[in-house]
Structures are given as C-alpha cells and as structure tokens.
Amino acid sequence: MTKNILLVGVGGQGTILISKILSVGLVQKGYDVKMSEIHGMSQRGGSVTTQIKYGEKVYAPNIGEGEADIIISFEKTETIRALPYLKKGGTVITDVHEIYSMPVLTGTVEYPHDAIDVLEKSIPNVIVVKAAEVAQKLGNTRAQNIVLLGALVKSMKLDDIDWEPIVAQFVPAKAKDVNIAAFRAGFEM
Amino acid sequence: MMNKVIMSGDEAVARGVYEAGCHVAAAYPGTPSTEILENIGELYKDDIYCEWATNEKVAAEVAAGASIGGARALCAMKHVGMNVAADPIFTMGYAGVNGGLVIVSADDPGCHSSQNEQDNRLYAPHAKLAMMEPSDSQECKDFTIAAFELSERFDIPVMLRMTTRVCHSKGLVEQGVRASVPVKTYERKVDKFAMLPATARKRHAIREQLLVEMEAYSNACPYNRVENAKDDKIGIITSGISYEHAREVFGDDANYLKLGLTYPLPRDLIKGFAERMETLYVIEENDPYLENAVRALGFDCIGKDKIPICGELNAEIVRSALKGGEKEASCNVPVEAPPRPPVLCAGCPHRGFFYTISKNLKKIVPVGDIGCYALGVNAPLNGFDFSICMGAGLSSIIGLAQALKMQGDSRKALGMVGDSTFFHTGLNSLIDVISSEANVIACILDNSITAMTGHQENPGTEKNLMGRPSPVVDLVALVRATGISEDRIRIVDPLDLDAMQAAMDAAIEVSGPFIIITKRPCALIKDVIKANAGKHCVIHADKCKSCKQCMKITCPAIAFQDGRAVIADPASCTGCGLCQQMCKFGAIEKVGE
The missing domain is CATH 3.40.50.920 (Rossmann fold)
Structure with a gap:
C-alpha cells in the first residue's frame, strides 16, 4: 500500500532537504519512492510543498486532494492551507512557528494566531511539535526541519531505518552534532 | 539495487545525455527545464561541451550546427522557449541530422511558473519531428539515449517532451556507463542542409517517406x-x-x-x-x-x-x-490561511525601481516582462499593467505609444527587461525603439545574473556554464552603440530613490526614446551576500511615528507590529537602506557596516 507524505512550509525553511533525507532512507529500506517538488516562482518567500510517496510500486508522483496520509508543516498557516490534501483520518504534524506573508506584514490581512488550537479541536490526529523553538534551544534555528523529521519518523513508525548516518550525510559537517540532537529531540517528543 | 540512484527527471535526462555519448548541449534557462543543463555543466562538462545560450533559438541553432557537423547534440528549453526556437527547429525537421539531434521541450501544465500551459506535443506533427514522452525518471534516461539512436536511424530530430511533474519528480534510475560515440565526419551536403526552395521541396518529400517508415517502427517498438x-x-x-x-x-x-x-x-x-x-x-x-x-x-x-x-x-x-462518486471532505476547520504570494526578496534592487514607478503612474504606462521583476506587478507597487513574453517589454511599448497618442493619452509608455532578458531578445526590441524613434522609456534592470531561474550565468557574467572565465559583454556599450544620444541615457543605482526619480523626470520630460539602465547586483549572489553579512537596518521605536511610509516598499523584512514598524527579520535584511530613505523622521538606521 502506497503511503503519501506531504511536506509544507515557506521557501527557505528546508523542506526539500528533509524530503531528500527521507527518500534516501526509504530507498535503503527497499521501497519504491517518488518525490515531487515545484521550483520556480515558489522560491521567493511563497508557499512550498514537497510530496513523497513510497510503497512496493509507486506510480503518480503528486498527491491529490484527500490523499495525504500525513502532513508535516513547518509553519502554522501553511498547515491550514494544506488541509484539503489530508486523507480522512490522516495525521497532521505541525510546528507552531509563524512566518508572516506580505498581506499580513502590511496589515491588510490578520494572522490567525489561534489556528492550531482551532485545528486540534476540529480533527483528531494533530501532533504539535515546537520544532523551531527546540532547534533554537539546540543552538541552530535551521535544524527545525530535522526536528520535524524525527517526529515524522516516529509517527510513521519508520524507526527501523538507520536515519542518523543519512542525516549526517546531508547536513554540513560542522552542523552534524546539532542536527543529530535535533533528530533525537523530534523523535522523543 | 546497488546502482540505482534517486534522480529528478531533469537529472535523469542529463545522465542520459552523458550515457548516450552526446558531445554538445545548449539551453536557455527556463523552469522546469533548467536543471538539465545545470547538471550537465556540473557533472559532465569534461565530456560534453555545454553552454547557456542567449536564447532558445540560439540554443537550437548551436545544437543544429553541431549535429550537421557530425556531433550528437541536445538543446533544452521550456515550452514557451520552443516558440522562440521554432524557426530553426522547423527547418531541421526537413533537413534531418548528421549526428543525433534531440530537442527537449519541458511543458508546464498548470502554469506553475509560466505565462501559459501550451501543449507542445502539437509541435511534433507540425514541425515533423519524432516525439518521445517519458513517464518517470528511469524513462527520462532511457528515452534520452533512445532519442539519439532514433534520430540517427531515421535521420530526424527527436523531441523529448516532458512536463513539470516529470522534470521535477524524483524516482529511482539505474546508472549505466558512457557510450563511446565518435563524431561523424562532416561533409558538405548542400542538397540536404542548404535549405533553399529546391532543397526544401526535395527534403519535404523525403521527410514524408521517412515518417511512413518510422510509423512502421512505432507500431512495433518497445516504447x-x-x-x-x-x-x-x-x-x-x-x-x-x-x-x-x-x-x-x-x-x-x-x-x-x-x-x-x-x-x-x-x-x-x-x-x-x-x-x-x-x-x-x-x-x-x-x-x-x-x-x-x-x-x-x-x-x-x-x-x-x-x-x-x-x-x-x-x-x-x-x-x-x-469514476465519479462524492468525495468526503477530510476535515472542516474554521480558519483561513492568509495568502502567501511570492515577493521581491529583502534587499532586491528591483524594489527601488518599482517604488519609483508607483510614484509616477500618472505620467507613465508601465509594461513588464519575464523574470523576477514580474513580482513587481502586485499592489501596492502596481509596477506594470501588462506583460507578454521575453523581450516584449521593450517592443510592445512601441505600438502602445502609438495607440496612447491616437487616443490623446499623454502618458509615456515605459517598458522593462532584465539583463538576461535583454540579451535574450530585448536587444532586438531596443534597436527597434531607437530606429523607430518611439516616444517611450526603455528600462534595463541589470542585476548581473539570470535570477528567477536560480542564478545561471549569462553574457554579462564573468563565468560560463563550464565554470571557465568568459568575456563580459558590456551591456551599456551595446546600448550606446544603437546611436542614442548620451543625454537620453541614465545609468542609476535603483536603491538610490532620488537618483531614480531624477532619471524618471528626465525620461518623462523629453519626447522620443529614453533609456534607463539600473545597475545593482541581485542580493542573493554569493559575493553580495558576503559583502552584506552583518548589515541590517534598525527602526528606533521612540522615533517611529507609525506613518507606515516604510511599509509602502513591501519589504518582507519589515512588519507593522503593535502600532509600530519593526525590522521583524534582521537576518534577511541586507541593510539596503531603502526604508531609511522612506522615513521622514530619521527613525531608521543602518548598522553593521
């Protein structure tokens, strides 16, 4: 059975890096894997989505509405934007991190700070991970993505794959220790 | 399992080009095709001559010349680039090849980053090219190799037609080794390659015959x-x-x-x-x-x-x-996500240009083009009224100026292109502006890079795709060579708002063509990031009068919080100083210089 993972965030948050790590781990485990991302306009501070599908044999690379088994979100309102893609009964792992878009910065639209509280009341499987905060405490805000990876691995029961060497392979050598710590922190949350 | 690697479709095409023993590859960057040549340049440049051509027509002609000369050659482009390259491609459809010739068309259904979603499969029967359509990354590699073989076997250019999801999705690809394919001997063959009417009539008939033979192959082939x-x-x-x-x-x-x-x-x-x-x-x-x-x-x-x-x-x-059937809503959550449109980056030099445009809209009608500056269209900058295609920013204004004049509209038409777009097709447009003495303002926004597609080299940069130093084409000298008088050119720093306005005043005042060249490198170029490291602005809360003037430049580093403007994201702020120029109360200071 194919599993569909949807990663959402804002350009520059490192969604693509963890999808690369995920793909390598899933391939090692012997799964067929497809990963889809959109480049171009989305880089300039816009919403970014990356999609990973794995299973015995994967055909279509992209995830349609109502098809995601799990949504991993790096930003509060991006979680809300991605919800139509969630499968009925699917899981949401979300950071509570806030990044303001231009309409919010200029004050034309209000930012829904309570979005995650509302979400938790509306659907059952919501896992809140303060990944950005944890990464900051560990000393590197950029490790937010690896904290979320840890949480994802735990939720999807993918811990029979040896992730730490793969993480180490994809992050800069000097940031290796902090990223391994970030992965463990995410897994243990 | 060991030699299977996860690759995007674009990476797999690049690998296929390498394994097919291809000798020459050229492209102009365009999403979703860009990574094909990027990968060839990065990984295979020791075996393949590769270049960023000035536009897709040039890329197709570089490849055509290589093919006629006996080399295996590839050109790659996004779907709309195929329109630019159509002229040589149609001729090659008649002429056929010597070395295998493969043309990649990367279409963009859904317009993820394009001005249309044209279906380029229709080009194949129209231009009389063979066409292959891969479905996944493995086929991207396999079909690329097959395309070179079929091109030579049936003496026909082969179009490899991809789409965004094929280009940018990753899947497992089995790696092979590079085939050793010698360059074929070049021979003068005017009855095949010198496409004069007599040759064309003969070649057309030959092409139709070869297509019949190839259809028989198509019925039985493994693809x-x-x-x-x-x-x-x-x-x-x-x-x-x-x-x-x-x-x-x-x-x-x-x-x-x-x-x-x-x-x-x-x-x-x-x-x-x-x-x-x-x-x-x-x-x-x-x-x-x-x-x-x-x-x-x-x-x-x-x-x-x-x-x-x-x-x-x-x-x-x-x-x-x-299959129909009602879909169950997975969840109904009563919160709405605020829109998150892409914006000009913090420190982007285009921001100063667009702010000046927004101040002068009573006197000008601005026209846009394709590139990062397309992001200037949104409110409150309202940086242009329409955009068509690469280069049209400088040519459509010639006709627009006539139409405005005929209806008694005194506003002056203003067009804009970036440096890469100028080299692409903007130069031809500018020559027309000058020779037609059009009453327009032609703006070239030179940020020293092809920015939107991810910083590819262009004729104005010091390096080429193969990583070697290359001569820098002098954009300003090119403009001067059109013969425009010196008092009708202004070269300005777009982040200097007074200088920008002075240039705009001069341009609006005179009748006839006026050229503004803004010069300031993209804030994301590595050397620029290094030079700006540690620099940022601070807004002193005690001096901020909450007038929101600094919000008018729509910088993503500035936010209005608790009744005051603040630099919300000092890490992304480059200290460009544009907000400082906007503040009448001296509340903004540059630090870290």
Whole structure:
C-alpha cells in the first residue's frame, strides 16, 4: 500500500532537504519512492510543498486532494492551507512557528494566531511539535526541519531505518552534532 | 539495487545525455527545464561541451550546427522557449541530422511558473519531428539515449517532451556507463542542409517517406507497449505523466496502451487495441492530442468530455472525472490561511525601481516582462499593467505609444527587461525603439545574473556554464552603440530613490526614446551576500511615528507590529537602506557596516 507524505512550509525553511533525507532512507529500506517538488516562482518567500510517496510500486508522483496520509508543516498557516490534501483520518504534524506573508506584514490581512488550537479541536490526529523553538534551544534555528523529521519518523513508525548516518550525510559537517540532537529531540517528543 | 540512484527527471535526462555519448548541449534557462543543463555543466562538462545560450533559438541553432557537423547534440528549453526556437527547429525537421539531434521541450501544465500551459506535443506533427514522452525518471534516461539512436536511424530530430511533474519528480534510475560515440565526419551536403526552395521541396518529400517508415517502427517498438488485464472491459490509451495517474486510479483492472513514441503515432497498434475494448478511455493532460488521433481512426472514446483540458492532472482528478462518486471532505476547520504570494526578496534592487514607478503612474504606462521583476506587478507597487513574453517589454511599448497618442493619452509608455532578458531578445526590441524613434522609456534592470531561474550565468557574467572565465559583454556599450544620444541615457543605482526619480523626470520630460539602465547586483549572489553579512537596518521605536511610509516598499523584512514598524527579520535584511530613505523622521538606521 502506497503511503503519501506531504511536506509544507515557506521557501527557505528546508523542506526539500528533509524530503531528500527521507527518500534516501526509504530507498535503503527497499521501497519504491517518488518525490515531487515545484521550483520556480515558489522560491521567493511563497508557499512550498514537497510530496513523497513510497510503497512496493509507486506510480503518480503528486498527491491529490484527500490523499495525504500525513502532513508535516513547518509553519502554522501553511498547515491550514494544506488541509484539503489530508486523507480522512490522516495525521497532521505541525510546528507552531509563524512566518508572516506580505498581506499580513502590511496589515491588510490578520494572522490567525489561534489556528492550531482551532485545528486540534476540529480533527483528531494533530501532533504539535515546537520544532523551531527546540532547534533554537539546540543552538541552530535551521535544524527545525530535522526536528520535524524525527517526529515524522516516529509517527510513521519508520524507526527501523538507520536515519542518523543519512542525516549526517546531508547536513554540513560542522552542523552534524546539532542536527543529530535535533533528530533525537523530534523523535522523543 | 546497488546502482540505482534517486534522480529528478531533469537529472535523469542529463545522465542520459552523458550515457548516450552526446558531445554538445545548449539551453536557455527556463523552469522546469533548467536543471538539465545545470547538471550537465556540473557533472559532465569534461565530456560534453555545454553552454547557456542567449536564447532558445540560439540554443537550437548551436545544437543544429553541431549535429550537421557530425556531433550528437541536445538543446533544452521550456515550452514557451520552443516558440522562440521554432524557426530553426522547423527547418531541421526537413533537413534531418548528421549526428543525433534531440530537442527537449519541458511543458508546464498548470502554469506553475509560466505565462501559459501550451501543449507542445502539437509541435511534433507540425514541425515533423519524432516525439518521445517519458513517464518517470528511469524513462527520462532511457528515452534520452533512445532519442539519439532514433534520430540517427531515421535521420530526424527527436523531441523529448516532458512536463513539470516529470522534470521535477524524483524516482529511482539505474546508472549505466558512457557510450563511446565518435563524431561523424562532416561533409558538405548542400542538397540536404542548404535549405533553399529546391532543397526544401526535395527534403519535404523525403521527410514524408521517412515518417511512413518510422510509423512502421512505432507500431512495433518497445516504447509503445500494451499491458493486458484479465478481460477486455476497460482500455486506456495514455502517455507521459498521465500514464502514472491512470495506473494509480485503475490499477490492474484496465488494459493500457502506454505510448512512449508519440510521433509518428502507431496507428495500427492503436486500432488493434481500441477494437477489442468494451470501454475506451484516453487519459492525457491539456489538449486532446491522442484523442483526436483515436477519433480520426473511427473509434469513440471517453476523454476530454470528462477529463479537464485546463490545468495539471493528478490521480484524484482523473478518479473523480472517470469514476465519479462524492468525495468526503477530510476535515472542516474554521480558519483561513492568509495568502502567501511570492515577493521581491529583502534587499532586491528591483524594489527601488518599482517604488519609483508607483510614484509616477500618472505620467507613465508601465509594461513588464519575464523574470523576477514580474513580482513587481502586485499592489501596492502596481509596477506594470501588462506583460507578454521575453523581450516584449521593450517592443510592445512601441505600438502602445502609438495607440496612447491616437487616443490623446499623454502618458509615456515605459517598458522593462532584465539583463538576461535583454540579451535574450530585448536587444532586438531596443534597436527597434531607437530606429523607430518611439516616444517611450526603455528600462534595463541589470542585476548581473539570470535570477528567477536560480542564478545561471549569462553574457554579462564573468563565468560560463563550464565554470571557465568568459568575456563580459558590456551591456551599456551595446546600448550606446544603437546611436542614442548620451543625454537620453541614465545609468542609476535603483536603491538610490532620488537618483531614480531624477532619471524618471528626465525620461518623462523629453519626447522620443529614453533609456534607463539600473545597475545593482541581485542580493542573493554569493559575493553580495558576503559583502552584506552583518548589515541590517534598525527602526528606533521612540522615533517611529507609525506613518507606515516604510511599509509602502513591501519589504518582507519589515512588519507593522503593535502600532509600530519593526525590522521583524534582521537576518534577511541586507541593510539596503531603502526604508531609511522612506522615513521622514530619521527613525531608521543602518548598522553593521
């Protein structure tokens, strides 16, 4: 059975890096894997989505509405934007991190700070991970993505794959220790 | 398992180009095709001559010349680039090849980053090119290699037609080794390659004959295959990414005619398949290219009457179009996400230019073009009224100026292109501006890089795709060489708002052509990031009068919080100082210099 993972965030948050790590781990485990991302306009501070599908044999690379088994979100309102893609009964792992878009910065639209509280009341499987905060405490805000990876691995029961060497392979050598710590922190949350 | 690597479609094409023993590759950057040449430049430049051409027509001609000369050659472009390159490509359709010639067209269903979603499969019959459509990364590599072989075998350019999801999706690809393919001997063959009328008439007839022979091959080749189910109830004819969607929706319950070589189409194979199916579906994205062929053979089918012609497909869309059934809403959450449109980056030099435009809209009608500066269209900058295609920013204003004059509108038409777009097709437009003495303002926004597609080198940069130093083409000297008088050119720093306004005043005041060149490198260039490290602005809360003037430049580093403007993201602020120039109360200070 194919599993569909949807990663959402804002350009520059490192969604693509963890999808690369995920793909390598899933391939090692012997799964067929497809990963889809959109480049171009989305880089300039816009919403970014990356999609990973794995299973015995994967055909279509992209995830349609109502098809995601799990949504991993790096930003509060991006979680809300991605919800139509969630499968009925699917899981949401979300950071509570806030990044303001231009309409919010200029004050034309209000930012829904309570979005995650509302979400938790509306659907059952919501896992809140303060990944950005944890990464900051560990000393590197950029490790937010690896904290979320840890949480994802735990939720999807993918811990029979040896992730730490793969993480180490994809992050800069000097940031290796902090990223391994970030992965463990995410897994243990 | 050991030699399987996860690769995007673009990476796999680059690998295929390498393994096919290709010698020459050229492209102009364009999403979603850019990474093909980027990968060749990064990984295979020791074996393949590769370059960023000034535009797609030039890229196609570089490849055509290499092919005629006996080398295996590839050119790659996004779908709209094929329009630019159509002229040489149509001629090569008649002429054929010497070394194998492969043309990659990367289409963008859904317009993820394009001005249209044209279906370039229609180019294949029109230009008389063979066409292959890969469905996944493995096929991207395999079909690229096959395309070179078929090109030489049938003496025809082969178009490899991809789409965004094929280009940018990653899947497992088996690695091979580079074939040793010697460059063929070049011989003078005027009756084949000198395309004068007499040659063209002869070559056309030869092409038609070769297409008949190639169709026989198409009917029996491994790239067009039937996958049988246990009964003949449902038959699906499909190609490219649509095969993957169809497979996901119908699984093993349907028979598939999976087409990889889609021009010339295997009509006998289609006939044989269609005849035995109770219900026949044709599943394809955008135009009914396959469906029209199926119907021309006399078969009824379900296709574009159910499947949307507009937009990108996914399995869910195909499922609800063909299988119906009400979809259950997965969740109803009473919160709305604020929109998050892409914006000009903090420190972007275009911001100063667009702010000046927004201040002068009573006197000018601004026209845009393709590049990062397309992001200037949104409110409150309202940086241009319309945009068409690469280069049109400087040529459409010539006609616009005439139309404005005829209706007594005194505003002056102003067009803009970036440096890379100027080298692409803007130069021709500018020459027309000068020679027609058009009453326009032509702006060239020189940020020293091809920014939108991810910082590719261009004729104005000091390095080329192969990583070697290259001569820098002097953009200003090129402009001066058009013969425009010196008092009608201004070269300004777009982040200096007074200088920008002075240039705009001078441009509006005179009748006839005026050229403004803004010069300031993109804030994301590595050396610029290094130079700006640690620099940022601070807004002193005690001096901020909450007038929101600094918000008018729409910088993503500035936010209005608790009744005051603040630099919300000092890490992204480059200290460009534009907000400082906006503040009348001296509340903003540059620090870290």
